Structures are given as C-alpha cells and as structure tokens.
Amino acid sequence: MAGFTVNTPSVHDLPAYLSPPEHILIDPEVLNAQLTGRVLSRLPGIPWSLSTDQRSGPRAQASGIDSGKQNSFILYLKHYKGRFLRYCPGTRNYNCCAYRIMHIGENCPLNCSYCILKAYFQDRIIKVWANQEDLFKELELKLRPGNRLFRAGTGEFTDSLALEPLTGYTGDLVQFLGNYPNVCLELKSKIINLSWIKKVSDPSRVLPAWSVNSQEIIKTQEQGSAGLEERMRAAAGCAAQGFRVCLHFDPIIHYPGWEKGYALAVETIFDYLRPENIAYLSLGSFRFMPELEKMLMRDESRATYIYNEFITGLDGKKRLFLPLRLKQFAFIAKHLKDKGLLDRHMYFCMESSYVWTKVLGYTPEDLGGLDRHLLRLSFDP
Ligand code: SF4
Structure with a gap:
C-alpha cells in the first residue's frame, strides 16, 4: 500500500x-x-473479556484480574439499565442547586485524596455506560416536552472529561444536545481536554467547568489533575471561543496557610478570566461521610486536613465547625468580589440559609430559589 500512512x-x-x-x-x-469499538481501537493490545460472571457480578470477576498496582484500574463497558437523567442526590436539610445529572458512568482515573467516590464504590473499576443509544432515547423522551429548560451535567459520579481520550463520550453528547436548545450542559473537570469543542453547535449551551483550589491542595491532594494555571488557561481558551465557564471552589480545605493559598487562587483566576466569562461559581466546604473518614485515616497520610474541628451536619456528613467555615467563605467571597465577581454569580454548595445570610446578606429564597436562579444564570449572561 505504497503512498498510504496507517x-x-x-x-x-x-x-x-x-x-x-x-x-x-x-x-x-x-x-x-x-x-466499545472506539475504546478498543484506542487501546490496542489491552486485554479484554466479556463480563460473563452474571452471578457474582463484574466486581468479583475484576478482582481476579486486578493486579492491585497503584493507579491501575479495570475499565468496564457496561450495558446500563438504570435512569440516565436524574437529580443530584442533595439533601433537604441544606440549599441544593438541583443540578440534573446525565449519568454516563462511575468512578474516576484521578486520585484526589478527599474523593467521595472512593467511599461510594470502594474499587478500581471505572464504569462507562456503553449503551449510548439508550441514553439518547431516554433524553429524547425527557428533554422534549414543552419549553422546559434543563441545567444538567455529567460530573457527579465521575470527572466529566477524564476518560474522553478513550471514549469520546462528551463529544457524542454535545453533538446530540445540539438539537436541544432548552438544555445547558455543564462539564465539570480537573483535567484539560477540549476535544469535544468541535462538536458544539452553540457555545451558549455548554458550560465548561473546572474545580479550583489552592496550589498547595492541588499539588498534594489532587494527584493527576492539571495545575490551576493550566485549568484557567483552558478556561480562557473556552471564553475566547464564546463559552462562559463555571468554577467550583470545592472542597475548600482548612489548612495552615489557607488564606494565602486561596487569595492566590483568586488572583490566578482573574489573571486569565474576566468576571463576565464566569456563568457562576460555587463555594463548598470539605464534607465527608464516616466511611471516607476511616479510609482517609487508614490510607492517606497526605490527608492531614482530616484532623480538624468537624461537626456532624444534618445530612449525617461531617463538615468544618461553623465559625471556621464562615471565615473561609467570607474571605474567599470578599476576594472574588474585589475582583469584580458579583454576589449573584456565587452560590454555596449544601449550606444553610444562615450561612448565606452571614456571608452574602441574603438567602436563596430571596433569589427566587437556588435552582431557578442557577437555571437563569446558565441560560442568560
Ligand atoms: S477528579 Fe473528582 S471524581 Fe476524580 S478523583 Fe478527583 S474528586 Fe474524585
């Protein structure tokens, strides 16, 4: 085949x-x-097998394959039978943003010390729902009716983009949603992958989103993730192409020197972005279930932040003692406001109206409800 390059x-x-x-x-x-064809073609030479162990399930089958090496994982291409479009599992006890999840898989190849998914899944099997035609069928049924608007995202049970080089899932999804102008899709990530951009027909309906944290936390606790400057450079690249971005200060961690770290993080954001490039920004304090606490104490010597003043919240999760939380929120919010970000573009993830009032001077009810407020922000600059 002279003349051809394969x-x-x-x-x-x-x-x-x-x-x-x-x-x-x-x-x-x-x-x-x-x-499946795409994944196999992108992973030549990687052994694969059918999940035939229906009785004890793929976890048992995978345990016979997993070498247990650090950072190793099994990729499970699953025929998912559950609901693809669902509500975020928030709680009634705090103000929830009512994000709709487009469920495309579970677990993540990165290794953040605080990741709640470790406690949820307790294995190194990364699952991808490979029956995309069922996802699209369900979305067709649920997204069409009336002129209802949806704010949805894929980054709840996995990083939205971490597996994109293998699956191209987000590219397929944004292409499909090109026919649904009533949907705004948020892509939440800690890595840089912008390969899906070429499949977006309307940049106003996709919100690329990055977690932000101090350089110290990113370096010591978010193994594998992109640095803050890299994230913001990518965000600026998206803004230059007509997208607005979302940022999530989550989890905010209380550690010696946090003031300097978070002040610098705010500086870094605005080295790259203007306030109007940001659709909304969340502030969320580190919260954890008892199972995660045990795992961190047992397995994660880097997670020194776990030894602090935590209380058990109304949702059964532990969270930083209120005065410390308020201090961190007020500090970061002030730095953001000083850079020109408006109050109404910030929100708290799973906090009480008391916290809202103390830091911002109003409650989500004053905004007409957090879900409606964020829906407006995601569609309306
Ligand atoms: S990027 Fe998100 S999902 Fe992945 S390990 Fe970190 S916290 Fe967990």
Whole structure:
C-alpha cells in the first residue's frame, strides 16, 4: 500500500494523568456498540473479556484480574439499565442547586485524596455506560416536552472529561444536545481536554467547568489533575471561543496557610478570566461521610486536613465547625468580589440559609430559589 500512512493509535498517546487500564470488561449486550469499538481501537493490545460472571457480578470477576498496582484500574463497558437523567442526590436539610445529572458512568482515573467516590464504590473499576443509544432515547423522551429548560451535567459520579481520550463520550453528547436548545450542559473537570469543542453547535449551551483550589491542595491532594494555571488557561481558551465557564471552589480545605493559598487562587483566576466569562461559581466546604473518614485515616497520610474541628451536619456528613467555615467563605467571597465577581454569580454548595445570610446578606429564597436562579444564570449572561 505504497503512498498510504496507517495511523495506528497507541496507548502511549494517552495524557499523563491517564494510564491505560489493565483490562477491559465488556457486557455482551454492548460488544458491538459504537463506543466499545472506539475504546478498543484506542487501546490496542489491552486485554479484554466479556463480563460473563452474571452471578457474582463484574466486581468479583475484576478482582481476579486486578493486579492491585497503584493507579491501575479495570475499565468496564457496561450495558446500563438504570435512569440516565436524574437529580443530584442533595439533601433537604441544606440549599441544593438541583443540578440534573446525565449519568454516563462511575468512578474516576484521578486520585484526589478527599474523593467521595472512593467511599461510594470502594474499587478500581471505572464504569462507562456503553449503551449510548439508550441514553439518547431516554433524553429524547425527557428533554422534549414543552419549553422546559434543563441545567444538567455529567460530573457527579465521575470527572466529566477524564476518560474522553478513550471514549469520546462528551463529544457524542454535545453533538446530540445540539438539537436541544432548552438544555445547558455543564462539564465539570480537573483535567484539560477540549476535544469535544468541535462538536458544539452553540457555545451558549455548554458550560465548561473546572474545580479550583489552592496550589498547595492541588499539588498534594489532587494527584493527576492539571495545575490551576493550566485549568484557567483552558478556561480562557473556552471564553475566547464564546463559552462562559463555571468554577467550583470545592472542597475548600482548612489548612495552615489557607488564606494565602486561596487569595492566590483568586488572583490566578482573574489573571486569565474576566468576571463576565464566569456563568457562576460555587463555594463548598470539605464534607465527608464516616466511611471516607476511616479510609482517609487508614490510607492517606497526605490527608492531614482530616484532623480538624468537624461537626456532624444534618445530612449525617461531617463538615468544618461553623465559625471556621464562615471565615473561609467570607474571605474567599470578599476576594472574588474585589475582583469584580458579583454576589449573584456565587452560590454555596449544601449550606444553610444562615450561612448565606452571614456571608452574602441574603438567602436563596430571596433569589427566587437556588435552582431557578442557577437555571437563569446558565441560560442568560
Ligand atoms: S477528579 Fe473528582 S471524581 Fe476524580 S478523583 Fe478527583 S474528586 Fe474524585
């Protein structure tokens, strides 16, 4: 075949944060799915097998494959039978943003010490719902009726973009949602992958989003993630292409020197972005379930922030003692306001109206409800 160059993809082309999986498990029903073909073509040479162990489940099957090496994982391409579009599992006890989840998979290849998914899943199986046609069928049914607006995202049970080099899932999703101007999709990530941008037909309906934290926390606790400057450079690149971005100061961690760290993080944001580039920004204090606390104490010597003054909240999760939380929120909010970000573009993730009033001087009810307020912000600059 003289004159032709065959580009064989190589697992060495993967970004630094993403090592190839040790093994790929595939549900027989999705063996011929488009997504499965794409993943296998992007991971030549990686062994795969069908998930045939229906009785004890893929976890048991995977345990026979997992070498237990650090950062290793099994990629499980699953025929998902549950609901793809769901509500965020917030709680009635605090003000929730009522984010709608487009569920595309579970677990994450990054290794943040505080990640709640460790306590949820307790394994290194990263699941991807490979039956995308069922996702699209469900979305067709649920997104069409009336002129109802939806603010949705994929970054609740996984990082929205971490597996994009393998799956191209977000590219498919934004392309599909191009026909649904009543949907605004938020893509929440800690890495840089902008490969999906070329498939977006209307940048006003996609909100690329990054978590932000101090350099110290990113460096010591968010293993594999992009640095803050890299994240903000990518955010600025999105803004230059007509997108607005969302930022999430979450989890805000109380550690010696946090004032300097978070002040610098705010500086870094505005080295790259103007306030009008930001659709909204959340502030969320570190919260954890008892199971995660045990895991952190047992496995994570880097997680020294766990030894602090925490109380058990109304949702059963532990959270930083209120005066310390208020101090951190007020400090960061003031720095953001000094840079020109308006109050109404900030919100608290899972906090009481008392905290809202103390820091911002009003409650979500004063805004007409947090869900409606964020819906307006996501559609209306
Ligand atoms: S990026 Fe998000 S989902 Fe992934 S390990 Fe970190 S906290 Fe967990």
